[in-house]
Amino acid sequence: MKESFVVEGLGGKRTLVGEIPVRGSKNAVLPAMASSIIFNAPLRLTNVPDIEDVYRMSELLEHLGAKTEKVKKREYVINGHDIKDSVMDEVLSKKMRASIILSGPLLARFKKVTFPHPGGCVIGARPIDLFLSGFEKMGATVDEKKESFVISAPKGLRGANIFFAIPSVTASETFIMAGVLAKGTTFLKNVALEPEITALAEFLVSCGAKIKGIGTPVLEITGTNGKLLTPKIYKTIPDRLETGSFLILAALAGKDVTITHCHPEHIEALTDLLISSGVSIEIAKSSIRVKHTEKSKLKAFNIKTHEYPGFPTDVQAPTVVYLTQVKGESFVFETIFEGRLQFTQDLVKMGADIKLWDAHRATIQGPTPLKGREVEGPDIRAGLALLVAAIIAKGTSTINSIYYIDRGYERIEERFSALGVDIKRVSGE
């Protein structure tokens, strides 16, 4: 059943007040859930967000034979030890790119894994060449079928020296877990530095894995030669992308908003820019307070997305909405994905002045008042960006196919309503 959000825009007024809590990180908990495959006992995960992607990962694991149980609010126990099969369900896997993270643990443990072509999505082609070449370096053979890949390593994975041509986040996570179970030592070079990867590696070390260089671009992993680890409890770190999205909303429509349960230093690339733009921001240990700033005082700035700790591609869309509301010209260079600026056409329909030069570059002239409209949420982050645009616009907006927003943001309408946003979830036809 299709659901939509109906939003009564604030028409430029800055009235939002109160606190908004940040939930556990989607991009941290998904690899952690996949790691249940390399443990010899049930894995308990806490601070797990109630989002669609967590439900999909649970379903994927259950299809493989794992037992996943939500034991209480935001807490799961996943028994990956009982998994007997390593053929990933095609329909479920295609619903979420992150399903590919399962390939490493499954291949390492079962010496074989079958997964479907992940398929691109609205933000880009999203190839998997780094995964296939990495598995071959670890001694596996890749057999590309019409609809799927069958990867096998009858003798088990062996440690290898793998250089990532691109510091891919999920490839880094996949090969950390493959390396942990492999025979011998694996060197991963040009590893992504996102906090979610550090959190996974540190957790695995706490469970007995031997990983050196955590937080640096080079990891040395001494494999257990197939011996499974004994799990500790995994505590999901706060979602830095939720934090960034809420910062933008507060900067545009906040009178006095405090973002709580967050890791401010994980989103410094954005807070630094917003402070230099003129937003009144107070940073504490696990909260960020945004106070009313005269919009006319806010200045435009340029963004160029970059791997962590650079400006995150996942907060590019909400930041573009901010840049339509501040005085001056700004330039956006989306370096990571080729489809991530497509959503700007919906902002233009709402009244924004955005010129798309090519798939990666846009120029924005601000400020322009936005008018409420009916729009489709194209992907998780653009969906949230259009929701923020609807909240600051004048008039009513309807955002359709909000499944995408529910993929990455737990019951967002409840948390936004608590700040004073007039938003309703309505069921479609």
Ligand code: EPZ
């Ligand atoms: C992760 O995706 C995140 N997802 C994405 O967040 C995030 O946008 C992205 O990293 C970049 O930060 C999860 O962590 C679950 P990449 P991932 O591999 O790992 C190219 C969200 O909204 N590439 O780091 O799939 C790729 O096409 C999602 O939460 C290859 O060329 O991204 C892209 O241009 C969206 N070959 C670049 O690398 C490969 O084999 C970076 O992608 C793999 C990737």
